[in-house]
Amino acid sequence: xxxxxxxxxxxxxxxxxxxxxxxxxxxxxxxxxxxxxxxxxxxxxxxxxxxxxxxxxxxxxxxxxxxxxxxxxxxxxxxxxxxxxxxxxxxxxxxxxxxxxxxxxxxxxxxxxxxxxxxxxxxxxxxxxxxxxxxxxxxxxxxxxxxxxxxxxxxxxxxxxxxxxxxxxxxxxxxxxxxxxxxxxxxxxxxxxxxxxxxxxxxxxxxxxxxxxxxxxxxxxxxxxxxxxxxxxxxxxxxxxxxxxxxxxxxxxxxxxxxxxxxxxxxxxxxxxxxxxxxxxxxxxxxxxxxxxxxxxxxxxxxxxxxxxxxxxxxxxxxxxxxxxxxxxxxxxxxxxxxxxxxxxxxxxxxxxxxxxxxxxxxxxxxxxxxxxxxxxxxxxxxxxxxxxxxxxxxxxxxxxxxxxxxxxxxxxxxxxxxxxxxxxxxxxxxxxxxxxxxxxxxxxxxxxxxxxxxxxxxxxxxx
Amino acid sequence: xxxxxxxxxxxxxxxxxxxxxxxxxxxxxxxxxxxxxxxxxxxxxxxxxxxxxxxxxxxxxxxxxxxxxxxxxxxxxxxxxxxxxxxxxxxxxxxxxxxxxxxxxxxxxxxxxxxxxxxxxxxxxxxxxxxxxxxxxxxxxxxxxxxxxxxxxxxxxxxxxxxxxxxxxxxxxxxxxxxxxxxxxxxxxxxxxxxxxxxxxxxxxxxxxxxxxxxxxxxxxxxxxxx
Numbered sequence: 001x002x003x004x005x006x007x008x009x010x011x012x013x014x015x016x017x018x019x020x021x022x023x024x025x026x027x028x029x030x031x032x033x034x035x036x037x038x039x040x041x042x043x044x045x046x047x048x049x050x051x052x053x054x055x056x057x058x059x060x061x062x063x064x065x066x067x068x069x070x071x072x073x074x075x076x077x078x079x080x081x082x083x084x085x086x087x088x089x090x091x092x093x094x095x096x097x098x099x100x101x102x103x104x105x106x107x108x109x110x111x112x113x114x115x116x117x118x119x120x121x122x123x124x125x126x127x128x129x130x131x132x133x134x135x136x137x138x139x140x141x142x143x144x145x146x147x148x149x150x151x152x153x154x155x156x157x158x159x160x161x162x163x164x165x166x167x168x169x170x171x172x173x174x175x176x177x178x179x180x181x182x183x184x185x186x187x188x189x190x191x192x193x194x195x196x197x198x199x200x201x202x203x204x205x206x207x208x209x210x211x212x213x214x215x216x217x218x219x220x221x222x223x224x225x226x227x228x229x230x231x232x233x234x235x236x237x238x239x240x241x242x243x244x245x246x247x248x249x250x251x252x253x254x255x256x257x258x259x260x261x262x263x264x265x266x267x268x269x270x271x272x273x274x275x276x277x278x279x280x281x282x283x284x285x286x287x288x289x290x291x292x293x294x295x296x297x298x299x300x301x302x303x304x305x306x307x308x309x310x311x312x313x314x315x316x317x318x319x320x321x322x323x324x325x326x327x328x329x330x331x332x333x334x335x336x337x338x339x340x341x342x343x344x345x346x347x348x349x350x351x352x353x354x355x356x357x358x359x360x361x362x363x364x365x366x367x368x369x370x371x372x373x374x375x376x377x378x379x380x381x382x383x384x385x386x387x388x389x390x391x392x393x394x395x396x397x398x399x400x401x402x403x404x405x406x407x408x409x410x411x412x413x414x415x416x417x418x419x420x421x422x423x424x425x426x427x428x429x430x431x432x433x434x435x436x437x438x439x440x441x442x443x444x445x446x447x448x449x450x451x452x453x454x455x456x457x458x459x460x461x462x463x464x
Numbered sequence: 465x466x467x468x469x470x471x472x473x474x475x476x477x478x479x480x481x482x483x484x485x486x487x488x489x490x491x492x493x494x495x496x497x498x499x500x501x502x503x504x505x506x507x508x509x510x511x512x513x514x515x516x517x518x519x520x521x522x523x524x525x526x527x528x529x530x531x532x533x534x535x536x537x538x539x540x541x542x543x544x545x546x547x548x549x550x551x552x553x554x555x556x557x558x559x560x561x562x563x564x565x566x567x568x569x570x571x572x573x574x575x576x577x578x579x580x581x582x583x584x585x586x587x588x589x590x591x592x593x594x595x596x597x598x599x600x601x602x603x604x605x606x607x608x609x610x611x612x613x614x615x616x617x618x619x620x621x622x623x624x625x626x627x628x629x630x631x632x633x634x635x636x637x638x639x640x641x642x643x644x645x646x647x648x649x650x651x652x653x654x655x656x657x658x659x660x661x662x663x664x665x666x667x668x669x670x671x672x673x674x675x676x677x678x679x680x681x682x683x684x685x686x687x688x689x690x691x
Contacts, residue, residue, distance in 0.1 A: 055606030067604050096541070096681045097607050100666055101673030122673040123680045124541055145673075147665035154604070195601050198662050 022046045022087065029078035032212045033224050035174040035235060036081035039163050044085035051078065052093040053102040053121070053143070053156070060182060060208060061215035061307060063191040068213070069102070069143070069154035075213030076178035076239060077141070077158030082108075084136040084165045089128065090115065096124035102151065105144035107278070108133050108160045116144040136164035138261035138280040140237050149241055153183055153201050155213060157239030159280060164263050171284060172230035177218070179247070179275065179297060179308065180239035181206035188306060204242045209302035211295060211310045218295060218310025226287050228316025233284045237261075240277030247281065248272040248298040249312065251291070258282035272298050287314045289323040329425050355439075355452050362440025365433050370441075378445035384422060386415040389445035398438075398453065402461035405434050431458045480517060480576050483507035483689055486621050491584035494661075494668045498639075501584045508581060508589050509686040511613035511624045512560035512632060513572060515552035521572050523550065528568050538565035541679045558612040560630050560684040566676040569633045569685040578687035580635040583671070585688055587664075589619065590626035599627045599663045608682045633685040637671045 027049045028036045054073045060066040071077025082088060088109075094102050101122050105114035109131040118129035142148075143156035159176060183201040184194035188208060200206065211218050218224060226232055238245045248271060257273050259266030261280030267273075275281045295310035296303035303309045318325065353361070370388075374380050378388030388394055393415040394401050403409075408426040412419060429437070435453045442449035488505040522529050529549040533542055544563045545553045552561075564572075566580075573579050581589070592599075595617075602609075609616075609629050616628035626632075674680075 057606065067606055099603055099606060099682065101670055120673045122670070122678055123682065125539075125673075125678065125680075146669040147662045150604075150662055150666075195597075196604055198600060 024048065026050070027080055027082065027088075029072065029080060030176065031072070031074050031078055032076050032176040032178060033218065035079055035176045036161075038167065038170075039081065039083045041083060044083060044087070046087045046089055047082050048089045048091070049080055050091045050093070051104070052095055053098060054095045055098050055100075057193060059214055060184070060194065060210075061189065064184070064186075064189070064215075065193045066182060066184065067154065067193070067195070069100075069151055069156050071104070071141075071143075071156060071158055075155035075157075075180070076176075076237065077156070079158060079176045079235070080141075080160040081163065082133055082160070083163045084133060086162075087130055087132050089130050090119065091126055091128050092119045092121050093126040094121040094123050098123035101145055102143050102156065103127070103145050104141055106131070106139065106141040106160055108135070108137070108139035108141070108162050110134055113144060114141075120145065133162045136162045136263050138162075138235055138237070138258070138282055140239065140278050140280060142239065142278065149201055150196065150198070152239060152241040153196055155180070155239075157237070159235055159237040161235060168233070169284075170231075171233040173226050174233045174235065175224050176235050176237075177211050177295070177310070178213075178237040178239055179209065179211055179243075179245045180213070181241070181243050181302075181306075182208040182210070184208065201241065206243065206306065209243065209297060209306040209308040211308060215307035220311075223292070223311035223313045225313045225315070228287050228290055228314055228319070230287050231284060232287060232312075233282060235280070235282055236273075236275050237280045238275040238277050242277055243297075243299075243302070244277055245275040245308075246272050246298040247275050247283075248296050249285070250294040250296060251289075252285050252287075252293050252312075254283040254285050256284045287316075289319055290314050290316045329423065330428070358436045358452065359440050359443065361433075362436035362438070363444075365429065365437040366440055369427055369429065370437065378441065380415075382418060383420070386413065386418070386420045388441050388447070390416070390447065391445075392416055395442065395447055395449070398442075398457065399461040399464060402434060402438060402453070402458055403464070405429065405438065406458070406462045431455045431462075434458045481509040481511055481513070481686070483578075483687075484510050484622050485691075486585070486589045486623065489588050491588055493584075494664050503582075503584050503588050504691065506581070506585055506691055507689040508585070508621075508623055509578075509688070510622060512630060512684045512686045513569075514558050514613055515546075515561045516557040518561040518564070518572070519550065519552055521575060525571070525575065528571065533568065535677075537567040537677055539677050539679050541681070542568070544679070544681070556610075556612075559610070560613055560625075562608075562630055562681055562684045563679040564633075564684065565679050566633050566637065566674070570635070572685070573687035576687060578689050580633055580685060581688035582636050583634045583639060586626075586632065586634045587667075589621065589623055592619065592627070595627065596663055602628045603663060603666045631667075631670055631680070631683040633683065634671070637674055638676075 022045050024046045027047050030036045051071050053071060055069050057065050057067050068075050092104055101120055103116050103119040103121060105116040107114055109115045111131060115129055115131060119127045121127040139160050141158050141160050143151035145151050183197045184207045185197045186194045236247055254270040256265045257267045257270045259281060261282060273281050273283060291314060293312040295312060297308035373385040374388050380387030393413060404424055405427055409424040412421040432455055435455045435458050438453040486506055486508050488503045490500055491503055492500045526532060530543045530546060531549050541563050570580055611629060614624045616625045618624045
């Protein structure tokens, strides 16, 4: 019985933390894609959160600016991380330069408006209110001042993570990513300071769909980074105001999805997960193979045309069993353009053709097999596909040129003084075809060969 | 003594801003619960009260000087950008006075025998369907418009700067508060008359966020007179 009493006492211990005795601490707030450190406490606390609403002009896309209304000067606003059972003392200040009042509706709060009425704050003022985080999970917060559509459309949202009492499973890296869309008077890419288009917002026709507040916020130098063999957790939010995200990481599979930001693993082995507007999701996965992984809203024109892309850059040793990389690259002609297959038992007729006929055949091969890259007239595309017209490199070494066609070529070459570094695939042409197309190219496009390339020369060059 | 008489006397002393007539009409409040209001024609000051106007007032009523005003009547940012009790910010004599509380703005108008306009009066004077986009752009732009009065545009009645310069106090700024919670805080905007009217929403939101002792950097006022 005594043991039973001790167990009971221990079980009651966490409940003995009353409001008065709770330790007080200030929340660590982080800007996306960074996530505040995991909570180490095993007991609740009073957590002070201080945030300022700021209206400011900054970059939405290259050459495009927008007047963002923000929490903490950023879109999305800072991420808050607290523990189930904590009491949050929230101080919301509205910058004196603000044009309009702001407030905050935290989906993690229980009570009318999620704090909205209690936190309504005129420019140059500060509101204080408290709430207890009863339910663990990943929650959106947003401004709910009228007209709420405008405050959200202008960028006022962020995430608050309420860790369950016993924490979340440990991971190697965590990221904070929030999708949202912007409705501008000018079309996507139209330069200058773009005002909000009320009509487009009401019609739900955004010009920009982005991760972390602007086009390219997770690209280039801003790409998020990890190493192979690491366990990654992404805290995903969707500020909306309207669209639902079909979140996908190209080349990865989510091992675990905490659907809609709840605390249970709702599904395993997921390709694409939904993030509702004003909602969230948590995903975890392990990185296996190095390379760039593209984060997209798989409602794909949003990614391709409106900005909803980001990069996760994974560094480490390749694992060829998991992913081989490209083994070969061959030209595919569905109608058999250059792939010659002979009917069994029928020997092709060898016909001696006149040079004129051979050159005519060479021209056909050029047009079907070469022109897509080297362009009409052999002029090439500067810096990408070398020219065959008046080409010093082509004419300098016949055997080398033949081998490019028969064996392919990769690596740097200099053609007419310009560096090229791309790949020429192996063309599956017969020796006769190679001879014909080489003859044609060397006698046309300003190249001044007079002789025909023979099949024997092709066979010899190939074998060298 | 009639109101116009009082105004003329005070106006002579203070050199207060001209009052211009504004046609009456029907004002439909933003929240459905409130009945529409018939507004009689009234007079409204041509432009907002300037720092220079306000200086004359505090000289005559020293209890409204920055160092003397009671905390209950104005918060600590009252006349924040003034150099001292009797020195408006230099070069901004003709800028609208801002960082003034409702209590003091009300006292100023009363001192002239005038009143702050009601929400209905102000909204009628400022109604301009044709400029919704420009108005929204101004509401969206951050920062404070540092400009003198009569620098934006005038209505057909000749009243300047109702949009584009500052927010303005109205007499009954808190009249919508008791019925506003749903329209204001709910994302659904239940109870609003016209949910697509973002500019009205914003003014309504601002009015709802104020208390009578608040001062705000872009909030000033002008006075009206009922005929």
